[in-house]
Amino acid sequence: MGTYIKRKLASDSSAVKNCIISKEPAMPPWTSEFYVNNLWFETSGLHEQKPNPPLLERKSRADIAIIGGGLTGLASAYHLAKAEPSKKIIIIEAGQCGYGASGRNGGFAAIYPLNHVQGIFESYGLEAAKEYATFSAQGIEIIRSMMKNDDLNCDLEETKSLELAEIPAHMKHFVKTKRIMDKIGIETKVHDRDFVKQTLSTNLFHGALESRTSSVLDPAKLCLGLKSIVESLNVEIYESTRITSVEPGKILKIYTEFGEIDADAVVIATNGYGAKTGLFKNGVFPLTNYVIATEPLSKEQMGSLGWEERHSLADTRVNFNYYRLSSDNRIVFGGEGSSYFFGNRLSSGNEKKLISALEKRLLKIWPQLEGVKITHRWGGTLGITLDHEPAFGVMGDHKNIYYGVGYSGDGVTWAQVAGKTISRLYTKQDTDLTRFFLTNTIPPRIPPEPFRKVGHTFYRRYLEFMNRF
Numbered sequence: 045m046g047t048y049i050k051r052k053l054a055s056d057s058s059a060v061k062n063c064i065i066s067k068e069p070a071m072p073p074w075t076s077e078f079y080v081n082n083l084w085f086e087t088s089g090l091h092e093q094k095p096n097p098p099l100l101e102r103k104s105r106a107d108i109a110i111i112g113g114g115l116t117g118l119a120s121a122y123h124l125a126k127a128e129p130s131k132k133i134i135i136i137e138a139g140q141c142g143y144g145a146s147g148r149n150g151g152f153a154a155i156y157p158l159n160h161v162q163g164i165f166e167s168y169g170l171e172a173a174k175e176y177a178t179f180s181a182q183g184i185e186i187i188r189s190m191m192k193n194d195d196l197n198c199d200l201e202e203t204k205s206l207e208l209a210e211i212p213a214h215m216k217h218f219v220k221t222k223r224i225m226d227k228i229g230i231e232t233k234v235h236d237r238d239f240v241k242q243t244l245s246t247n248l249f250h251g252a253l254e255s256r257t258s259s260v261l262d263p264a265k266l267c268l269g270l271k272s273i274v275e276s277l278n279v280e281i282y283e284s285t286r287i288t289s290v291e292p293g294k295i296l297k298i299y300t301e302f303g304e305i306d307a308d309a310v311v312i313a314t315n316g317y318g319a320k321t322g323l324f325k326n327g328v329f330p331l332t333n334y335v336i337a338t339e340p341l342s343k344e345q346m347g348s349l350g351w352e353e354r355h356s357l358a359d360t361r362v363n364f365n366y367y368r369l370s371s372d373n374r375i376v377f378g379g380e381g382s383s384y385f386f387g388n389r390l391s392s393g394n395e396k397k398l399i400s401a402l403e404k405r406l407l408k409i410w411p412q413l414e415g416v417k418i419t420h421r422w423g424g425t426l427g428i429t430l431d432h433e434p435a436f437g438v439m440g441d442h443k444n445i446y447y448g449v450g451y452s453g454d455g456v457t458w459a460q461v462a463g464k465t466i467s468r469l470y471t472k473q474d475t476d477l478t479r480f481f482l483t484n485t486i487p488p489r490i491p492p493e494p495f496r497k498v499g500h501t502f503y504r505r506y507l508e509f510m511n512r513f
């Protein structure tokens with residue numbers, strides 16, 4: 045295995061200081077600030093579920109305390125509990141499991157995030173790209189295996205994907221991507237404008253790149269399914285409990301609003317919501333992104349779209365859209381830009397401008413849907429690193445601070461890989477997961493404000509400019 049990516053390692057003496065800021069004065073976030081008109085909360089029943097009781101004891105003890113009950117926290121709990129059934133493992137979740145990005149996303153379960161595989165190929169060469177693709181594909185395998193062995197139901201639909209060219213110039217990128225993917229061994233096809241017209245009944249796009257790189261699922265069902273599996277493995281889950289700080293040491297001290305937990309190991313699984321608690325504040329940008337869903341489409345409406353192969357879709361713009369069909373034939377349509385708020389503030393979840401831009405764009409792609417009802421509108425916060433790659437591993441003088449963060453828009457599957465890798469590191473196994481080149485790296489340092497906000501704004505403009513060629 046190579047050490048391709050140029051990042052600081054988790055063993056670096058500054059890693060803990062950069063990633064765990066225990067004296068952060070700000071209070072942790074309330075995830076409930078967000079729009080809750082979320083389709084997946086309804087389909088999974090999360091919106092009606094009573095949260096588990098909070099952790100109210102003044103002092104408690106755990107072998108492993110996991111902060112955050114999203115997919116990273118739940119996946120870590122799953123693999124840790126399977127590997128170490130006698131350990132006391134607890135999850136502390138500020139809202140409810142799945143209430144963060146994990147239950148709010150588009151439900152794309154990436155197999156190979158093509159643009160990342162291409163980026164790794166261009167920066168580090170063929171072997172690194174192959175290793176990256178093999179590694180990232182394990183996420184979907186883990187989900188399939190839980191469906192088979194643990195009765196997980198998450199409405200997984202194994203679709204093909206189409207990336208849609210917004211402007212003619214993007215077709216030449218597809219040809220280049222195909223050439224690279226051929227070398228790596230990932231099958232792709234470049235299609236012309238007529239193919240898109242026939243397949244999707246839209247005139248907007250100039251062609252497409254087809255691949256089997258992303259399936260779709262119901263992300264909140266995945267979270268709730270995992271929650272009940274890990275509870276059956278004796279993991280204790282406390283909800284409505286916010287961690288206020290983490291103090292490193294051989295025995296870690298984890299403070300909640302009510303009390304403190306002594307733990308031999310901690311897993312930081314707070315991703316984009318962590319910055320307010322000082323967790324990965326210097327390495328993870330919280331970006332807010334929005335999704336809408338239509339009413340279930342009638343037979344006639346479905347017929348007017350084509351979309352018979354139910355591809356998962358995305359376009360090539362910087363503020364790209366991602367969209368797919370739900371199991372009851374709604375269009376779930378997200379993207380159209382992400383917001384970063386000064387000082388890592390979380391959005392109120394109510395950015396009407398972006399939501400209405402989403403609605404307009406849907407009709408621009410398919411004017412034949414005029415009059416279709418938008419039944420759900422919601423937002424969520426994802427975690428982005430400066431180099432757009434995830435980071436997971438273990439750090440600290442006592443090698444007891446585990447973490448998984450920063451998957452950009454591909455956390456549904458990356459979080460599974462992160463959770464499994466964390467368990468392999470905890471049990472000191474030497475496997476392809478623990479030797480992977482992103483394992484035990486920390487995200488590049490993001491400059492403080494005001495440079496962070498200004499840098500983000502200019503970087504987006506730069507990308508938009510470059511995307512025209």
Ligand SMILES: Cc1cc2nc3c(=O)[nH]c(=O)nc-3n(C[C@H](O)[C@H](O)[C@H](O)COP(=O)(O)OP(=O)(O)OC[C@H]3O[C@@H](n4cnc5c(N)ncnc54)[C@H](O)[C@@H]3O)c2cc1C
Nearest residue numbers: 112114115116138144146149150152287424453454455456
């Ligand atoms: C709108 C949107 C669309 C997306 N679409 C996709 C997609 O289609 N496919 C894909 O792969 N990825 C997508 N993503 C990204 C993906 O959802 C995330 O990468 C993934 O869910 C991250 O999981 P996580 O468990 O690390 O973090 P989260 O799910 O964000 O969980 C973090 C948890 O930590 C808790 N927490 C935070 N602070 C504290 C504290 N102080 N104390 C206790 N608990 C705390 C939060 O309440 C939260 O539940 C999308 C994200 C968004 C927002």
